[in-house]
Amino acid sequence: MRKITFPHMGNLFVIAKVLFEELGFEVVVPPYNNRIAIEIGKRLSPEFICLPFKLNMGNFIQAIEMGADTIVIFGGCGPCRFGYYGALEKEILKDLGYDIEMIVIEPLFYGLRNFLEQVSKIFARKNIASILKRVYRLAKKVDGIERKAHFLRPREMVKGSVDKIYERFRKESLQVYGVDQMERLVDTANVLLDNVYIVNEKVRKIGIVGEIYTIIDCFSSLNIEKILGEMGCEVERNLYISQWIDTHLIYPIFKRKDQIVKRYSKDVMPVLIGGHARETISYAKYFAAQKYDGILHIFPLTCMPEIIAKSVLNGIKNQIDIPIMHVVVDEIDSDVGIKTRLEAFLDLIEARSEDGERGLLFRD
């Protein structure tokens, strides 16, 4: 039987694991993104490639050592580098001498036959529709937990109680099998989170925008959401895994578009330039319109679309009138630097809101 593995991206492993289990495969979940993964990735990857690629390489090597023999990832047809990840990773693994099969699910742009050929290697069972439906519902629930954690962290009375539940959920999800058990686990975590005692503290709201991998994956974003939560900030993101499924897999079928993106990107970036640059800009404007206190823009070093987004955001900063901090992540060791920067950022927000007139000083 195939032993399937896949790269990490935040809580993606919860969903991917049960999906492949339901389809009747054995699943090897690589260890969470960690320092070792990044060291391996750094050694094997091209020098100037973006961080997610390096983490992917680390995940694969660690998973292969645990006995995986098949890797499943998505492909793409550009213009972002992600579309070439699969092909390049295949080359690198081949040169290293690993005997491993890579299933790269390319979009329909490269032909229906190619797509079906790759997909049929995974989806051999008959009741796909019901499995996919259940997994999709699970994805929504898992993202619900993350949202709830974001809401509770700044408000919890006993500091750290949310993270205890959240971490326990992540740990236990590796031990359960199939959608049903996972769903029960999610429900338990939900109930536990609902029982966290909250106090009404003064909470600031920070919107997070940026490149999909680095904002969904807490390791690569240096636990920014957790740090912000501890500093008394509620975090809202523009992207969740289920939302990605919505906008990229489900909306195109019904020819629907994300209304916020459609509305806010009209005058700054009328066409798609790849990656999530357009989403970044439109959600930054959306968060500003919703009177958030600040925006964090997170992206990996040398990410092509997000650099454009940053330049455009720099250009329209007078228009949206909200503090924006850009965080470029790469193979960074510690979160001390980021903590200091976040403190400074929050100080700025504080000063800006307290005395309205003097706050003007900090705007530019």
Next chain:
Amino acid sequence: MKVGVPNSFCYAGMENFFIRVIPEVFEDSQVIFSGKTTKEMVEYGLKNGCDELCIPAKIFIGHVEYLIRKKSVDVLFLPRLVSVLPSTYSCPKIIGIPDIIRANYHGVKLVVPEINLRKKRKMMSEKSMKNEQLFDFPMAKIAKVKNIMVLAHSYVIFDEFLNKGILETIKSAGYNPIYPIYYRFNSFYISSDLPKEFFWSSARDIYNYFEWAVNNTQINGVVYLMTFGCGIDSVLQELIMRKCNELGLPYLCITVDEHCADVGIQTRIEAYLDMIEWRTSKDEKNYLSTHG
């Protein structure tokens, strides 16, 4: 009306196209090119570009600023090059660069038509696009022996600030530099040994040229001139390096950014060429390696 066109970055080599197209778009217009990259433009670009941008894009911003400040143009003509070859994309930075200019330079009128050959949909008039190529660069002459292949984007090879006189250095050492140019090779050559065909127009051009030249000409070495922060180069360079290692071709990768000095790069190239010289002369005399 003064229509300004920066000719660096993605618009390098498109002069003839612009001269042909602009009179069709604007009545009674005068085309103003920004010309060659000067020190002044580089400084403008470095000051106003966002830090993470690649150096050609920063220089591009310098060109735009020069046109606005010094030439006082009425309108900037910046076609959005979504795709310049069928079924490919340009680099995201090239697609998005009109948006950067629009966001950062208010008060300047921009005209941004879309050129998209990806799905055979052309936003500009059929006449001006038909059977005419977008880019127009001088082709490299291929010598019988002693060829050194310089791989880079065309806007790097033909920008005197970026190429650091690399072609001259190679020539003066007695070698013949050959280089790929955009939009030349795809008509008759499609590469086959790639794990997946590139979806970037420029990468496809460069790799096709590389593969064609390796198979059909006598090449002594490969120099990859990479710009810091270029996303395409980071993937392409790796694949070309692997291929060169496989073939046993001498390979040198140079990363250029705004801080690099001409002399340092010249020295590296000279050392590299010396190595090639030494290697070929030793090969002929049944050389035994000192490594034992």
